[in-house]
Amino acid sequence: xxxxxxxxxxxxxxxxxxxxxxxxxxxxxxxxxxxxxxxxxxxxxxxxxxxxxxxxxxxxxxxxxxxxxxxxxxxxxxxxxxxxxxxxxxxxxxxxxxxxxxxxxxxxxxxxx
Amino acid sequence: xxxxxxxxxxxxxxxxxxxxxxxxxxxxxxxxxxxxxxxxxxxxxxxxxxxxxxxxxxxxxxxxxxxxxxxxxxxxxxxxxxxxxxxxxxxxxxxxxxxxxxxxxxxxxxxxxxx
Numbered sequence: 001x002x003x004x005x006x007x008x009x010x011x012x013x014x015x016x017x018x019x020x021x022x023x024x025x026x027x028x029x030x031x032x033x034x035x036x037x038x039x040x041x042x043x044x045x046x047x048x049x050x051x052x053x054x055x056x057x058x059x060x061x062x063x064x065x066x067x068x069x070x071x072x073x074x075x076x077x078x079x080x081x082x083x084x085x086x087x088x089x090x091x092x093x094x095x096x097x098x099x100x101x102x103x104x105x106x107x108x109x110x111x112x113x
Numbered sequence: 114x115x116x117x118x119x120x121x122x123x124x125x126x127x128x129x130x131x132x133x134x135x136x137x138x139x140x141x142x143x144x145x146x147x148x149x150x151x152x153x154x155x156x157x158x159x160x161x162x163x164x165x166x167x168x169x170x171x172x173x174x175x176x177x178x179x180x181x182x183x184x185x186x187x188x189x190x191x192x193x194x195x196x197x198x199x200x201x202x203x204x205x206x207x208x209x210x211x212x213x214x215x216x217x218x219x220x221x222x223x224x225x226x227x228x
Contacts, residue, residue, distance in 0.1 A: 042220045048213040056213040089156050104158040
């Protein structure tokens with residue numbers, strides 16, 4: 001069964017460094033999402049992406065965050081200058097054009113030290 | 114704005130017994146999906162069951178079933194014959210059939226299964 005794949009599974013970075021989290025959505029999916037889950041808290045929506053544009057973003061998704069689909073298969077989340085409070089689990093999700101719900105990847109655990 | 118509320122931070126159940134996890138939500142939309150996701154210690158999000166709001170029949174998946182009360186905006190998960198492997202965080206989630214179809218999650222219920 002096709003699945004959403006995220007790499008790396010765990011990344012440790014120094015505060016102030018840039019990180020790029022990578023996702024390979026399911027191949028025929030057209031809509032892409034990033035969610036964040038701080039340890040012990042609920043999963044929160046960050047951003048949705050369609051047709052090479054952000055279609056919606058939350059208040060969490062500030063200027064430190066950016067997303068892109070650089071090569072038609074990967075979908076990336078970049079954090080420019082990481083802060084300690086960016087430490088969280090980041091989930092990618094994708095959805096077909098004719099489907100009304102998405103599929104989640106296994107997540108990337110980001111630890112900022 | 115849509116909200117999802119899980120009022121039980123933690124629940125316990127004896128192995129082989131039945132447990133019900135509660136979820137309420139608030140929305141002005143008429144068309145939406147509701148989900149229960151399981152999150153084991155690995156923190157992967159595993160879909161347990163989903164319910165389309167337009168369907169009156171409650172969804173079932175093996176030992177998992179829901180009690181969907183649309184008028185009351187309630188969506189509880191019943192786990193029958195609980196197994197040790199059911200121990201995890203369970204998140205209720207809402208997905209409006211409009212806009213960007215983003216998920217809105219509740220705060221989760223930690224389920225402990227006692228041997």
